[in-house]
Amino acid sequence: MRAAQVREFGGPEVLVPVVLPDPVPGPGEVLIDVAYIDTIFVETQLRTGWGREFFPATPPYVPGGGVAGVVAELGPGVPEEWRGRRVTAYVQDGYASRAVAAASALTVVPDGLDLLPAVALVHDGVTAAGVLELTAVAPGDRVLILGASGGMGTLLVQLAHSRDALVVGLARGTEKLALVRELGADATVDVSAPDWPERARAALGGAAADVVLDGVGGQLGATALALTADGGCFSAHGAPSGTFATLDTQEAAHRDIKLFGIADVQFPPPDLRRLTSYTFAEAVAGRLRPVIGEVFELARAGDAHAAIEGRGVVGKVVLKV
Numbered sequence: 274m275r276a277a278q279v280r281e282f283g284g285p286e287v288l289v290p291v292v293l294p295d296p297v298p299g300p301g302e303v304l305i306d307v308a309y310i311d312t313i314f315v316e317t318q319l320r321t322g323w324g325r326e327f328f329p330a331t332p333p334y335v336p337g338g339g340v341a342g343v344v345a346e347l348g349p350g351v352p353e354e355w356r357g358r359r360v361t362a363y364v365q366d367g368y369a370s371r372a373v374a375a376a377s378a379l380t381v382v383p384d385g386l387d388l389l390p391a392v393a394l395v396h397d398g399v400t401a402a403g404v405l406e407l408t409a410v411a412p413g414d415r416v417l418i419l420g421a422s423g424g425m426g427t428l429l430v431q432l433a434h435s436r437d438a439l440v441v442g443l444a445r446g447t448e449k450l451a452l453v454r455e456l457g458a459d460a461t462v463d464v465s466a467p468d469w470p471e472r473a474r475a476a477l478g479g480a481a482a483d484v485v486l487d488g489v490g491g492q493l494g495a496t497a498l499a500l501t502a503d504g505g506c507f508s509a510h511g512a513p514s515g516t517f518a519t520l521d522t523q524e525a526a527h528r529d530i531k532l533f534g535i536a537d538v539q540f541p542p543p544d545l546r547r548l549t550s551y552t553f554a555e556a557v558a559g560r561l562r563p564v565i566g567e568v569f570e571l572a573r574a575g576d577a578h579a580a581i582e583g584r585g586v587v588g589k590v591v592l593k594v
Contacts, residue, residue: 275594276369277574281332282322285582288368288575293335296366296373298348303355303379305362305372309392310571310592311339313424314513317578323515327535337367339395341388342594344379351376359388361395361549368574370594378542380549385557393563393589397425398552399545400510400538405432407533408484408506412437415477417500420488420511421458422449424589427564428552429486430456435560438484441476443469443493449587452564464493473500487511487518494518501530508533564588 278291298304316336319328330336341361347353359382362374382391410416416433420426421442433440434457441460442453450461460476462469474481481502487494491514498520501507507530509518517535525532540548555561566586569577571594580586 274369274371275571276335276366277571277592278335278368279320279330279332282320284321285317285575285579287332288320288336288578290572290574293369295371298346298351298373300349301351301376302348302373303344303351303376304346304348305340305342305360305364305374306345307340307342307370307372307594308388309341310337310367310594311341311392311395312337312577312581312590312592313396314511314581317581318512318515320578335366335368337369338363338365339392340364340367340372341382341392341395342372345371348376355379361391363395363545368571368592370571378546380546380553383553383557386553389565389568389591390556390563391553392591393424393565394428394549394552394556394561397428397589398561398563399540399548401425401428401432402548402552403538403540403544404429404486404508404510404533405436407537408486408508408531410436410438410484414438414483415441415480415502416484416486417441417443417473417477417482417497418458418486418488419443419464419493419497420513421453421461422587423488423513424564425511426488427452427456427588428561429488430458431561432555433486434458435555439477441473441482443473445584452587456562456564470496470500481505484508488513490514490517495520498525498530501528503528503530506531506533508537510535510538565591567591568593
């Protein structure tokens, strides 16, 4: 099979095309002919050697964890009905043309949804839907979203809007801000402005946010804690800035702010399938649109990582087999 492999820790150039033996499905597993591969920002960070205390990886390795494709072969004990089904799955060694997954971990892609938007929901859709459940976003809530123009941020904007929340999206640049407004944000704020916290509070109606969804981390995320209402919720689930937001836990406790982190969105398999199916249904119904900024051939996985790190792409970057 064709794959992309991280030969050593480093820049995008260390991610190179290779040919590897086809995987073989074991008992209860299936082999998927992969059509599209999800990419997420953390994979670019892991490629540099970052975060090994959370995500241990040793080169050479094939990155990637989410794919969409068609079930091609069945391992022992797998019902014949799975053969030929269009599915998504969480897998190991996902940057490859074939992947093995447990049949119990597959999510069927419904009629009316193409595999390309389906793969864009594998990670970001699950996390976005899960975060909104954790923070219990409700009608009338004031919701502040950091990184609103990214793959997950664009989904958070739409899902929060569909819950009749007042949504304020934070992003950089006119193109990204325009997209966030198009997707349903009631207001947008450019975080390039030095006074963005004041602008964000004004956009929230002069009040603090009931829910802050931080997909950026670093100093931006830390600053946003002050924009959270007493008794509100703050989810620090992203770190494309290089670190997760370092939050003043004493201040949060004093103000009765519920804090959620990356560990809170590591869902067990039943919840993964449930949340994936929910986002698929929302997409089929036209209430959720994954924003895909660019699609790269698998052999150009290094270019895809460079595009993600360059932050010029609006929405998701996806690999195509």
